[in-house]
Amino acid sequence: MIPSISSSRFYRASYLCYVVLFFIFLITPLLVVAAFSFNDSLFPSLPWNGFTWDWYLGSKEPRLGLFHDDALLESIGVSVQVAIVTTLASLALATCNAFLFEREQFPGKNFLYVLMLMPLVVPGVILGVSILVFSSTVANWFEVQFDYDFEALRPGLVLVTLGQFAFITTIATLVISARLRKFDVTQEEAAMNLGASRLTAIATVTLPFLKPALFGAGVVAFLMSFENFNTTLMLVGSDAPLTIAMFDRLREGSTPVLNAVSVLLMVGSACLALVSLFAQRPDKQ
Amino acid sequence: MSAEPGSLKRTQYRLGFWLLLAPIVLWLSLLIILPHIDMVLVSLRERVASRQYEFSFSNYTEFFTEPLYWNTFVRTAVMSIVATALTLIIAFPVSFYIAKVLSGKPKMALFILCLIPFWVSELVRTYGWMILLRETGLVSGALQWLGLVDQPVEMLYNDVAIMVGLIYTSMLFMVVPLVTTLDSLDKSLIEAGYDLGGSSWHVMKSIVIPHAMPGIMSGCIVVFMLTLGNYLTPTLLGGKDSLWFTEQIYTQFITRFNWEQGAAFGILLLVLSSLIVWLGLKITKQSFTRVMS
Structure with missing residues (x-):
């Protein structure tokens, strides 16, 4: 079973075989998506008609490439905006939460902690729907009471951002809390003994210590926001983020330009993954 | 002067505490608790005229009397449980291989290789399967x-x-907790199991699996919830007849604009998901906070 236990060659070979098959299963769909972005055909399917750059660089219909497809490029822009706002907001709140749960003692702390984990247990579609229902209740109330149309509470990017923020904050809180737990409080006390105020001590000693976690949580938050579909679907208005735009095209059936977008996403994710790996390396010693 | 700084400090701490507490309370109440309460309220009303509502259970009775809704619900639950079980069965040997058979660089590399597909959007992964199938x-x-x-x-x-x-789509959420818990299992325990005459099956059953239980449980819970709440994969890979419950919710809300019915469906799905998670925790005697973090 493990290397120090002897086992038959057949057993070891078949185990290895299984693991190899597993990784083929894991990687094939991605390779296929990437490969067909270079297929010289109007559909992302067999037969293979030879190599082309058209799905990236093509400039007119029906061979409109990614870099000339304004609708897709615009939706990427929308997604980036939403992701940046969501990331910054959730990091700020998550840092507060981490300090609250790691440093403070108060009645009801465990209850609040369980409540904080709740967004992870609520399916994304339902989270989106509940925020949709509540925000329109509030907006309707404003309309009846003050005859004022609260535009931000109608489906649109503000709600999309709020919906993503609602559950991404929990994940960021878990990551940052885990790091803060490892922090030696005496370092902060030392800074305060040397005359720093509590806030200065936190800003100059604790926050730098948290940096890898903040960065890691930030990357995860950005990706989760950028790739979120379920919550976004229920809250989206007229400006479609990338996942929604891609989904609409997928259902209609699309040219391999979608493969090109996918490759772009893969490259983007890979870069983020590498950056976060390097950023967290000194932490592991 | 000697007594003053102490009390000042205490009020500062109190203030700091309230400043830390306020944002989390705002977040949880405005984005999680109140929306869900509101959804319950909406699900318990019936439109009698334009902007006129009455308290009623009709949205729930509609669910139990219309076989399509009921069947879709059961089907979604059963398929999610099957998918969770299959994910566990497929992921366990691989996780064991990464955690216990390999070591050093290959181990790290294979673990990262497991994570790679999940840095890519679920949409892209599903698209890959569409092209394949x-x-x-x-x-x-x-x-x-x-x-x-x-x-x-x-x-x-x-x-x-x-x-x-x-x-x-669920694989990552199973592999990561499994590898993490299996990694913390001391190899000498497995060796001791063999030395004492245990068979592979026996060692697996009485040493490895009990040790990995927290990981198995958290993996299963996360996978189950993600599967139950999935919309993308059933819609794209199942086409028109996929009959997934989240699709019903989407149809009621967005296509038919029947929010009352949709809210009732949402509550039912939430209850189902919580119930199964709770049952899973009860059966295996795990605590929720431990499993989630």
């Missing part, structure tokens, strides 16, 4: 090339395709 896709092409079939076969738009997609 569709009538003009690669699997169909490969089967023809091998001479196993003599015409293109459509493999998309059936339950197997949905299942493959769900398992694929």
Whole structure:
């Protein structure tokens, strides 16, 4: 079973075989998506008609490439905006939460902690729907009471951002809390003994210590926001983020330009993954 | 002067505490608790005229009397449980291999390789399966090339395709907790099990699996919830007949604009998901906070 236990060659070979098959299963769909972005055909399917750059660089219909497809490029822009706002907001709140749960003692702390984990247990579609229902209740109330149309509470990017923020904050809180737990409080006390105020001590000693976690949580938050579909679907208005735009095209059936977008996403994710790996390396010693 | 700074400090701490507490309370109440309460309220009303509502259970009775809704609900639950079980069965040997058979660099590399697909959007992954499984896709092409079939076969738009997609999408959330818990199992315990005459099966059953239980449980819970709440994979891989419950919710809310019915469906799905998670925790005697973090 493990290397120090002897086992038959057949057993070891078949185990290895299984693991190899597993990784083929894991990687094939991605390779296929990437490969067909270079297929010289109007559909992302067999037969293979030879190599082309058209799905990236093509400039007119029906061979409109990614870099000339304004609708897709615009939706990427929308997604980036939403992701940046969501990331910054959730990091700020998550840092507060981490300090609250790691440093403070108060009645009801465990209850609040369980409540904080709740967004992870609520399916994304339902989270989106509940925020949709509540925000329109509030907006309707404003309309009846003050005859004022609260535009931000109608489906649109503000709600999309709020919906993503609602559950991404929990994940960021878990990551940052885990790091803060490892922090030696005496370092902060030392800074305060040397005359720093509590806030200065936190800003100059604790926050730098948290940096890898903040960065890691930030990357995860950005990706989760950028790739979120379920919550976004229920809250989206007229400006479609990338996942929604891609989904609409997928259902209609699309040219391999979608493969090109996918490759772009893969490259983007890979870069983020590498950056976060390097950023967290000194932490592991 | 000597007493003053102490009390000042205390009020500062109190203030700091309230400043830390306020944002989390705002977040949880405005974005999680109140929306869900409001959804319950909306699900318990019936529109009698324009902007006129009455308290009623009709949205729930509608669910229990209309077989389509009821069947979709049960079908979603059963398929999610099956998908969770299959994910666990497929992921466990691989996780064990990474955690206990390999060591050093290959171990790290294989673990990272496991994570890679999940840095890519679920949409892209599902799209990959669509290209593989569709009538003009690669699997169909490969089967023809091998001479196993003599015409293109459509493999998309059936339950197997949905299942493959769900398992694929969930894999990471099973592998990571499994590898983490298995990693903390001391190899000498396994060796001791063998030295005491245990068979492979026995060692697995009484040493490895009990040790990995927290990981198995958290993996299963996360996978189950993600599967139950999935919309993308069943819709794209299952086509029109996928009959997934989240689709019903979407249809009621967005297509039919029947929010009352949709809210009732949402509550039912939430209750189902919480119930099964709770049962899972009870049966295996795990605590919620431990499993989630």
